[in-house]
Amino acid sequence: MIRRRLPRAARAFAVTASIVCALTAATGAWAYHTHFVVNNCNTNPPQYTSYFTRDGSSTVALYAQREGYQWAGGCWNDNDVDDSPGDPTSDPGTGGEGPDCSGFTFKVWRESLAESDAGAYQWNKLRNVHGPYTSARFKSGDGAPNVTYGKGGLIRMDALASSSHIGLIYAPNADGTDQIIEAKGEAYGTNIWTRTYRGDSGYGGVRRLGWNA
Amino acid sequence: MRKVPRRRIAGATAGVAAGVIAGVGVLALAGVSIARGLETADRDPAALIDATHLPPLLTLPGEAVTLRYDVYCAAPGADPESGVPCDAGGTAYVRAGDFGLFRAVPLRLDAAASQGRYSAEVPSDILGALEGFSYYAVLRSNTSGATTRLPAGGQYAPLRSRPLGRAITVNLGSHAFGAPRRATARVASASWGGAPGQVGLEQGPELQPIGGSSFDVGATGVVNLLDEANRRVLRFAPGAAPPSSVAVGVRGTIADLAVGADGGMAVLETVGDDGATPLIRSFDPNGRSLGAWHIAERSASALELGPSGPTALEYPSSQWMPVLERGTAVAASTQRERGRAGRALGNGDELVVEREGSEARIAQVGPRGVRRSWRIQSSTPLGEVQLAKPLGDKLVVVLRVYSDGRDEFEVLVLDDRGAAKRFSVDSTAWAETAPLARFRLRGSALYALGSTPAGVFVDRYDLEVS
Numbered sequence: 001m002i003r004r005r006l007p008r009a010a011r012a013f014a015v016t017a018s019i020v021c022a023l024t025a026a027t028g029a030w031a032y033h034t035h036f037v038v039n040n041c042n043t044n045p046p047q048y049t050s051y052f053t054r055d056g057s058s059t060v061a062l063y064a065q066r067e068g069y070q071w072a073g074g075c076w077n078d079n080d081v082d083d084s085p086g087d088p089t090s091d092p093g094t095g096g097e098g099p100d101c102s103g104f105t106f107k108v109w110r111e112s113l114a115e116s117d118a119g120a121y122q123w124n125k126l127r128n129v130h131g132p133y134t135s136a137r138f139k140s141g142d143g144a145p146n147v148t149y150g151k152g153g154l155i156r157m158d159a160l161a162s163s164s165h166i167g168l169i170y171a172p173n174a175d176g177t178d179q180i181i182e183a184k185g186e187a188y189g190t191n192i193w194t195r196t197y198r199g200d201s202g203y204g205g206v207r208r209l210g211w212n213a
Numbered sequence: 214m215r216k217v218p219r220r221r222i223a224g225a226t227a228g229v230a231a232g233v234i235a236g237v238g239v240l241a242l243a244g245v246s247i248a249r250g251l252e253t254a255d256r257d258p259a260a261l262i263d264a265t266h267l268p269p270l271l272t273l274p275g276e277a278v279t280l281r282y283d284v285y286c287a288a289p290g291a292d293p294e295s296g297v298p299c300d301a302g303g304t305a306y307v308r309a310g311d312f313g314l315f316r317a318v319p320l321r322l323d324a325a326a327s328q329g330r331y332s333a334e335v336p337s338d339i340l341g342a343l344e345g346f347s348y349y350a351v352l353r354s355n356t357s358g359a360t361t362r363l364p365a366g367g368q369y370a371p372l373r374s375r376p377l378g379r380a381i382t383v384n385l386g387s388h389a390f391g392a393p394r395r396a397t398a399r400v401a402s403a404s405w406g407g408a409p410g411q412v413g414l415e416q417g418p419e420l421q422p423i424g425g426s427s428f429d430v431g432a433t434g435v436v437n438l439l440d441e442a443n444r445r446v447l448r449f450a451p452g453a454a455p456p457s458s459v460a461v462g463v464r465g466t467i468a469d470l471a472v473g474a475d476g477g478m479a480v481l482e483t484v485g486d487d488g489a490t491p492l493i494r495s496f497d498p499n500g501r502s503l504g505a506w507h508i509a510e511r512s513a514s515a516l517e518l519g520p521s522g523p524t525a526l527e528y529p530s531s532q533w534m535p536v537l538e539r540g541t542a543v544a545a546s547t548q549r550e551r552g553r554a555g556r557a558l559g560n561g562d563e564l565v566v567e568r569e570g571s572e573a574r575i576a577q578v579g580p581r582g583v584r585r586s587w588r589i590q591s592s593t594p595l596g597e598v599q600l601a602k603p604l605g606d607k608l609v610v611v612l613r614v615y616s617d618g619r620d621e622f623e624v625l626v627l628d629d630r631g632a633a634k635r636f637s638v639d640s641t642a643w644a645e646t647a648p649l650a651r652f653r654l655r656g657s658a659l660y661a662l663g664s665t666p667a668g669v670f671v672d673r674y675d676l677e678v679s
Contacts, residue, residue: 039583040645049296054327056296059285062263063294067489067492078255081487084221085674110296120294151617152570152594156265156283156328165421171265174531174554176568177514177648179265185420187276188484189465194528194648199596201620201640202421213298213325 034084037095039129041075046121054157068098088107104183106131109208118144135166149207159206160197234239258293259357271574281329286354303352305333309342347371364530369550380586388593394636396672401436401449404668413442427470427650439470459500469647471518481516509548515649600652617645
């Protein structure tokens with residue numbers, strides 16, 4: 001009896017393990033769960049800073065260049081590679097590398113999780129934080145540090161926000177377009193692109209208050 | 214009914230449970246190892262350096278010209294991400310005209326400036342030169358010693374600032390929104406989707422709608438609409454329906470399209486793969502790939518298909534650079550060394566555009582300098598110059614005018630007296646396109662790309678210019 005029962009259990013084990021692997025792989029779930037956030041990111045408290053500048057925030061933004069995009073994300077390294085490529089856009093919980101557009105703005109603008117606090121806080125790139133604002137809320141100027149601002153007067157590190165996207169002005173171009181640094185989407189990652197958001201009536205101007213320079 | 218022994222059930226159940234656990238475990242370990250395998254070492258944070266500059270391409274007599282730059286590099290001290298401005302510096306190299314030695318002018322920090330914080334005044338004797346001046350700059354991090362050059366071609370492809378000369382002033386006044394001209398004809402339209410004859414939308418939960426990101430019009434009036442999401446080009450022949458479809462191997466993200474006289478296509482992918490610069494892809498009229506070539510700089514906003522091959526407007530140098538010439542790839546270093554701020558015209562001239570605030574300056578430049586020029590002034594803020602192209606002895610210009618809540622395009626046909634023709638076009642663009650892909654000029658017809666939540670379309674406006 002014992003000789004017959006053990007092979008049955010082993011067969012069940014082998015068949016089930018194979019089915020689990022096959023089903024999971026077939027759904028693609030294993031392919032995009034790269035565990036980037038689990039393996040790399042932290043929840044350290046931010047560091048309050050009394051001095052913050054557009055120069056400094058531009059530099060902070062540049063460290064996110066080419067580091068991918070993650071819906072609702074806010075953690076990245078600086079190896080110039082999207083370490084979790086191909087996350088399905090329908091799944092917000094893939095734990096991949098990169099910020100989304102509003103999380104990127106929140107971190108680069110060095111904002112507080114407390115919406116009533118206009119102070120500046122340094123979030124390291126590996127701190128996984130998104131912040132309380134969506135692009136639509138930024139567009140409305142929600143939160144103590146943020147105000148809506150006339151688009152014609154926007155300068156570098158001001159933002160252009162729509163109901164579904166926000167990007168930071170990196171530099172104006174001679175032809176009237178702007179170079180925008182933004183977390184654009186899973187297929188785009190985070191980088192600098194030329195855009196015409198400024199003239200687009202779907203976008204409004206947003207300024208972070210309190211720059212020292 | 215035969216009764217199954219309880220022990221047998223227990224054994225099978227244990228096997229299934231162990232199998233589930235083992236399967237999940239194997240995949241978790243595989244996932245972790247994949248993730249770790251993908252991750253490579255961080256860059257040296259101290260090596261970061263980048264610079265931006267808005268070039269004064271067209272100047273007025275007596276206008277003071279300050280060259281302004283912003284420089285970004287690692288913050289000094291232990292934490293490169295601290296947000297403290299980097300300790301930077303640099304030198305601008307300036308000369309009168311196009312020849313001779315450059316004069317070094319150190320950049321100084323203008324601590325009060327919100328942007329363009331590193332600046333240099335152009336020496337008055339150079340600024341006063343009839344032919345204008347050329348210049349480049351080398352910016353450096355004083356902390357790490359890292360340097361960058363703007364434009365990247367340095368002395369071989371300096372930026373060129375030209376006196377505007379006797380410019381014709383066109384005053385647009387205050388724009389009256391809500392009175393756009395009706396199109397002569399709708400020459401192409403497609404609903405959103407993946408079926409034949411439809412145009413796809415790129416997907417993403419926090420993504421603006423993006424689709425039909427560029428188009429071009431062939432010599433016979435065939436409208437070629439890039440459907441990047443479905444990786445194809447839809448061709449709308451005049452009077453024929455439905456459109457034909459040509460599959461093209463593109464990335465599926467925002468791209469610009471240019472179609473040659475033979476129907477061959479060039480596509481500028483504005484997005485590069487990991488660590489790489491964007492690509493220009495070339496296809497024959499049937500969509501067969503003829504190759505792909507990297508541009509030299511980190512980004513590009515527009516593509517032009519000239520007689521020698523495709524050129525791209527590249528950044529941060531802010532110059533048009535040749536990417537392919539007569540079928541031969543142009544090396545990145547050569548692209549940089551041949552950058553030009555103006556768009557090359559068929560006769561060898563260059564068309565230079567500069568928009569600053571509510572004024573746009575446009576000049577056609579020949580070998581001896583500015584041939585003709587215009588100053589377009591507006592009480593309503595001006596956005597980007599979408600198009601500036603000669604039409605016979607005239608120049609067609611399309612600019613965006615905007616307020617905080619509205620925008621339209623202003624179409625101008627300029628001649629030696631001012632605006633021979635002027636009308637506005639609705640800016641309808643529900644879906645995002647490539648930045649400078651909204652208008653094309655073929656013959657005396659202006660074509661405009663637009664979209665609504667229902668689909669994408671191309672309208673034709675006959676300019677009726679003699």
